[in-house]
Amino acid sequence: MSTIADPQTQITDPAPARRGSRFWTKFRANRAALLGGVLVTFFVAVALLAPVLPLVDPTATDWLAVRKPPSPAHPFGTDEIGRDVLSRMGWGAQASLLAGVVSVAIAVLLGVPLGMLAGYLRGWTDAIISRMTEALLAAPFLILAIALAAFLGPSLSNAMIAIGLSAMPIFIRLARAQTLSVMTEDYVESARAIGLRDGALIWRYILPNIIPPILVQSTLTIATAIIAEASLSFLGLGQQPPAPSWGSMLNIAKNFLEQAPWMALYPGIAIFLVVLGFNLLGDGLRDALDPRDH
Amino acid sequence: MLAFLGRRCLIAIPTIILISIFVFGMQKLLPGDPVLAMAGEERDPEVIAYLREKYRLNDPIVVQYLHWIGNALRGDLGISLRTNQPVTELIGEKLPVTLQLAVMALIIAMVIGIPAGVLSAYRKGTWVDWVANTIALSGLSVPNFWLGIMMILLVSVKLGWLPASGYQPLSEDPLQSIKTMLMPAFVLGTAIAATLMRHTRSAMLGVLKSDYVRTARAKGLAEGVVLVKHALRNALVPIVTVTTLLFGELLAGAVLTEQIFTIPGFGKLVVDAVFNRDYAVVQGIVLCTGIAFIAMNILADAAYRVLNPRMTDL
Numbered sequence: 137m138s139t140i141a142d143p144q145t146q147i148t149d150p151a152p153a154r155r156g157s158r159f160w161t162k163f164r165a166n167r168a169a170l171l172g173g174v175l176v177t178f179f180v181a182v183a184l185l186a187p188v189l190p191l192v193d194p195t196a197t198d199w200l201a202v203r204k205p206p207s208p209a210h211p212f213g214t215d216e217i218g219r220d221v222l223s224r225m226g227w228g229a230q231a232s233l234l235a236g237v238v239s240v241a242i243a244v245l246l247g248v249p250l251g252m253l254a255g256y257l258r259g260w261t262d263a264i265i266s267r268m269t270e271a272l273l274a275a276p277f278l279i280l281a282i283a284l285a286a287f288l289g290p291s292l293s294n295a296m297i298a299i300g301l302s303a304m305p306i307f308i309r310l311a312r313a314q315t316l317s318v319m320t321e322d323y324v325e326s327a328r329a330i331g332l333r334d335g336a337l338i339w340r341y342i343l344p345n346i347i348p349p350i351l352v353q354s355t356l357t358i359a360t361a362i363i364a365e366a367s368l369s370f371l372g373l374g375q376q377p378p379a380p381s382w383g384s385m386l387n388i389a390k391n392f393l394e395q396a397p398w399m400a401l402y403p404g405i406a407i408f409l410v411v412l413g414f415n416l417l418g419d420g421l422r423d424a425l426d427p428r429d430h
Numbered sequence: 431m432l433a434f435l436g437r438r439c440l441i442a443i444p445t446i447i448l449i450s451i452f453v454f455g456m457q458k459l460l461p462g463d464p465v466l467a468m469a470g471e472e473r474d475p476e477v478i479a480y481l482r483e484k485y486r487l488n489d490p491i492v493v494q495y496l497h498w499i500g501n502a503l504r505g506d507l508g509i510s511l512r513t514n515q516p517v518t519e520l521i522g523e524k525l526p527v528t529l530q531l532a533v534m535a536l537i538i539a540m541v542i543g544i545p546a547g548v549l550s551a552y553r554k555g556t557w558v559d560w561v562a563n564t565i566a567l568s569g570l571s572v573p574n575f576w577l578g579i580m581m582i583l584l585v586s587v588k589l590g591w592l593p594a595s596g597y598q599p600l601s602e603d604p605l606q607s608i609k610t611m612l613m614p615a616f617v618l619g620t621a622i623a624a625t626l627m628r629h630t631r632s633a634m635l636g637v638l639k640s641d642y643v644r645t646a647r648a649k650g651l652a653e654g655v656v657l658v659k660h661a662l663r664n665a666l667v668p669i670v671t672v673t674t675l676l677f678g679e680l681l682a683g684a685v686l687t688e689q690i691f692t693i694p695g696f697g698k699l700v701v702d703a704v705f706n707r708d709y710a711v712v713q714g715i716v717l718c719t720g721i722a723f724i725a726m727n728i729l730a731d732a733a734y735r736v737l738n739p740r741m742t743d744l
Contacts, residue, residue: 267444267445267448268448270445270448271445271446271448271449271452271720272452274445274449274719274720274721274723274724275449275678275716275719275720275723276678276679276681276682276719276723277678277682278682278683278685278686279681279682279685279700279715279716279719280716282685282700282701282704283456283700283704283712283715283716284456285704286703286704286707286712287456287457287709287712359571363573366573366575367573367575367686370575370686370689371685371686371689371701371704372705373704386575386576386579389579390579390582390690393579393582393583393587394587397583400576400579400580400583401580403576404572404573404576404579404580407573407576408568408571408572408573408576411571411572411573412567412568412571415567415570415571416567419567
């Protein structure tokens with residue numbers, strides 16, 4: 137079967153290398169997307185390297201340095217129990233990025249197969265999956281995440297599950313629409329005509345062709361998920377103290393606005409920059425992968 | 431139009447049933463026995479048995495669901511464990527507060543987002559477009575609860591212009607009510623303004639290329655008239671649809687905004703219910719927002735038809 141199908145792949149996908157180079161040329165020309173890439177790389181590096189960076193223990197308290205403004209010893213100041221804000225932000229990057237990536241992975245791993253199944257099988261399967269998706273989409277993203285996090289109990293892993301499940305319907309819809317679109321292509325018809333099984337058809341022809349829009353949506357959803365995790369942590373439903381997280385740092389900081397404004401300033405800037413980075417990167421990927429825009 | 435609305439409502443029924451199953455199942459599928467929590471620390475077997483009977487927890491799950499949905503259809507969403515008030519009454523009390531916040535936020539979002547989108551499309555590729563896009567993207571990337579904190583710091587703590595928190599009912603003192611709600615509405619409105627600006631820009635870019643805009647210009651009409659009367663009027667169709675659909679975002683954003691500015695609305699009710707494990711309230715809120723969102727979807731479709739009479743095949 138594969139010997140017959142292989143030439144088909146070559147005919148329908150004649151120049152992947154050229155397509156790849158066109159993507160890179162367009163992506164590199166987009167300065168905003170490059171800035172997004174730099175921001176994301178920086179925060180990923182901080183999150184990964186937090187254990188080896190010269191940061192003090194993020195949970196170590198110092199009662200002699202309570203709510204101290206930024207200084208050479210504490211570049212971003214200290215919090216209400218004398219913990220170093222810079223160190224907590226470095227370690228907090230782990231929680232934020234982990235939540236963004238893991239929750240989107242949950243949404244993609246559950247949503248894309250369901251969406252592909254609905255688009256490929258149509259009929260009753262499609263009707264049931266589509267109605268379920270509509271029902272899930274009807275509840276606002278954050279309210280759904282808060283409700284799920286409330287029922288699951290407050291913790292970072294439960295927040296990731298709640299955000300992932302809340303983001304899943306977007307991927308079901310996207311994968312379904314893309315599958316329906318790919319199914320009308322001639323190469324899918326040809327592959328069917330030569331008797332390729334459903335599984336092989338989905339795996340070799342449909343999945344590779346729906347990956348680009350899923351990738352773009354994933355990047356943009358990571359941005360939303362990071363804000364959602366920060367929001368849940370801000371409400372006390374995400375990362376639990378004393379473990380650092382940008383959202384929970386802001387939750388405490390709001391009580392000391394007059395005395396220690398730096399406690400609220402820096403974690404907020406960090407969330408803003410990393411979310412901006414993912415948004416710029418997502419927009420850049422979408423433009424570079426869009427075949428209509430040369 | 432009535433037939434169209436009727437058809438759309440019928441189509442919405444299966445979705446509403448699914449939402450109700452999901453909301454009901456949320457509590458049933460998860461570990462933990464709510465009766466044990468209600469029975470207090472003594473956990474008297476007689477009390478537990480009484481509570482099980484009272485809340486029909488010994489019935490099969492399908493019977494429990496039918497009982498619950500039957501009550502919900504009659505407007506009975508249960509009793510709040512925390513306040514002992516009916517959930518419907520609680521939601522009815524808090525909803526007007528959030529609606530005031532949402533309406534003010536939407537007005538601010540439209541005042542900022544639509545002109546910025548029109549200007550950005552009209553000046554495409556210039557510095558005006560770049561600035562508008564950068565601000566919009568920043569608006570989408572900034573967490574609104576952080577923006578709220580920073581606004582309190584600047585406007586209330588440093589400048590002392592507006593109160594940092596509190597709520598005054600509109601019916602008691604309209605001016606003070608608007609004053610206390612202005613900053614929260616601005617915070618909530620910024621993210622919506624960014625989305626609205628992007629959609630307005632995109633819709634205007636399409637319309638500005640059309641033949642009737644070219645004809646209007648060829649007739650020698652003033653540029654302002656061309657932009658507002660000919661271009662914006664036609665671009666309004668997708669803008670109105672998006673605005674209606676932003677309702678969900680407004681409600682979700684209100685949860686955090688109300689928390690920061692201590693506004694006793696729908697959002698604060700959710701958070702308080704979550705922390706007090708007041709499941710009936712959480713379920714009631716998710717069910718109500720879901721149904722409201724579907725209603726807004728139907729309204730958006732209706733608005734689409736009114737604004738664009740060519741759309742008859744919906």
